[in-house]
Amino acid sequence: xxxxxxxxxxxxxxxxxxxxxxxxxxxxxxxxxxxxxxxxxxxxxxxxxxxxxxxxxxxxxxxxxxxxxxxxxxxxxxxxxxxxxxxxxxxxxxxxxxxxxxxxxxxxxxxxxxxxxxxxxxxxxxxxxxxxxxxxxxxx
Amino acid sequence: xxxxxxxxxxxxxxxxxxxxxxxxxxxxxxxxxxxxxxxxxxxxxxxxxxxxxxxxxxxxxxxxxxxxxxxxxxxxxxxxxxxxxxxxxxxxxxxxxxxxxxxxxxxxxxxxxxxxxxxxxxxxxxxxxxxxxxxxxxxx
DNA sequence: CTAAAAACCGATTCTGAGTCGAAGTTTCAG
DNA sequence: CTGAAACTTCGACTCAGAATCGGTTTTTAG
Numbered sequence: 001x002x003x004x005x006x007x008x009x010x011x012x013x014x015x016x017x018x019x020x021x022x023x024x025x026x027x028x029x030x031x032x033x034x035x036x037x038x039x040x041x042x043x044x045x046x047x048x049x050x051x052x053x054x055x056x057x058x059x060x061x062x063x064x065x066x067x068x069x070x071x072x073x074x075x076x077x078x079x080x081x082x083x084x085x086x087x088x089x090x091x092x093x094x095x096x097x098x099x100x101x102x103x104x105x106x107x108x109x110x111x112x113x114x115x116x117x118x119x120x121x122x123x124x125x126x127x128x129x130x131x132x133x134x135x136x137x138x139x140x
Numbered sequence: 141x142x143x144x145x146x147x148x149x150x151x152x153x154x155x156x157x158x159x160x161x162x163x164x165x166x167x168x169x170x171x172x173x174x175x176x177x178x179x180x181x182x183x184x185x186x187x188x189x190x191x192x193x194x195x196x197x198x199x200x201x202x203x204x205x206x207x208x209x210x211x212x213x214x215x216x217x218x219x220x221x222x223x224x225x226x227x228x229x230x231x232x233x234x235x236x237x238x239x240x241x242x243x244x245x246x247x248x249x250x251x252x253x254x255x256x257x258x259x260x261x262x263x264x265x266x267x268x269x270x271x272x273x274x275x276x277x278x279x280x
Numbered sequence: 281c282t283a284a285a286a287a288c289c290g291a292t293t294c295t296g297a298g299t300c301g302a303a304g305t306t307t308c309a310g
Numbered sequence: 311c312t313g314a315a316a317c318t319t320c321g322a323c324t325c326a327g328a329a330t331c332g333g334t335t336t337t338t339a340g
C-alpha cells in the first residue's frame with residue numbers, strides 16, 4: 001500500500017472553490033439539473049455546462065451529492081446539509097489536532113464564538129443539560 | 141488579479157502529511173534544527189534532510205514556524221501552539237460554512253463533542269458564564 | 281426516426297506537496 | 311588562514327486534485 005507519498009491535504013473532506021459554490025446552489029435549490037445550476041451560477045461567474053457537470057460528478061463521487069435521473073437529465077441533491085457538512089469538517093479538524101484534552105477543544109470553540117449572543121448562549125446551556133442526561137455522568 | 145481559477149482548497153490553512161508530522165516534532169522539541177528533526181523522524185519514516193528542510197521552509201512561509209540561526213544551523217520553533225492552530229482551523233471552517241445562525245455552530249459542536257465528559261461540560265458552563273459577563277447581553 | 285439535449289470521455293492547465301541531488305555558503309578546528 | 315564538514319539554497323521532477331471545456335456518444339421526446 002503506502003499511497004501517502006503525494007497525498008495533498010491531510011484533511012479528508014477538502015473542497016474546491018467551484019465545488020463549494022455548486023453545493024451552495026444545490027442547498028438553495030434542491031433537485032436542480034446541471035443546466036439550471038449553471039444558469040444560476042452565471043450571475044456570479046461564467047462556467048461552461050461541461051465544467052459544472054464534471055464538478056457535480058466529483059461531488060457525487062465524494063458523497064456530498066446524490067443524483068437521480070428525471071426523464072433525460074440528472075437532478076442533484078445534497079446528501080449532507082450545510083450544517084452537517086460543517087459538523088463533519090469540524091470533526092475532521094478536531095481529530096487531526098485534538099490532543100486528548102477536552103479543554104483544548106472547548107477554549108478553541110469559545111474563542112471562535114466571538115459572535116455568540118445571549119440567545120445562543122442559552123441554547124448552548126440547554127444542549128449541555130441535554131448532554132448531561134444523555135451520558136449520565138461518565139469520565140474519560 | 142483574479143488568481144482564483146486553479147486554487148485548490150478553499151480552506152486557507154491546509155496542511156500536508158509531512159508538514160503536520162514536522163509540526164508535531166517541533167511542538168515536542170522546540171528549537172531543534174533540521175538534522176535533529178530528520179533524525180527524530182527516521183523512527184516513523186525515511187525522508188532526506190533536503191526534504192525536511194524545504195518542508196520546514198514552507199512552514200515558515202505559511203507562518204506556522206519561525207527560525208533563527210544558531211551558529212551554523214537554523215533552529216525552528218512553532219509560532220502557534222497546537223491548540224491555537226486547532227482554533228484557527230476551526231475558525232476557517234466555520235467562516236466557510238456558517239450560515240449566520242449561531243445555533244448551527246452550536247449543534248455541530250455538540251455533535252462533535254461525543255467525548256465530552258462531565259468535567260468538560262462544567263468547564264464549558266463556566267466559559268459561558270464568563271462570556272455572558274463579557275458581552276453584557278447583546279443580541280444579533 | 282431524428283434533432284436536440286444531456287451524459288460521457290478524455291485532454292489540458294495550474295497549483296501545492298513531497299522529493300532530492302548538486303551547487304553555493306558558512307563555520308570552526310587545526 | 312585554509313579546508314573539510316555541515317548547512318542552506320536552488321532548481322528540477324513527480325504526483326495528485328481542481329478547474330476547464332470541446333467533441334463524441336447516448337438518450338429522449340416529438
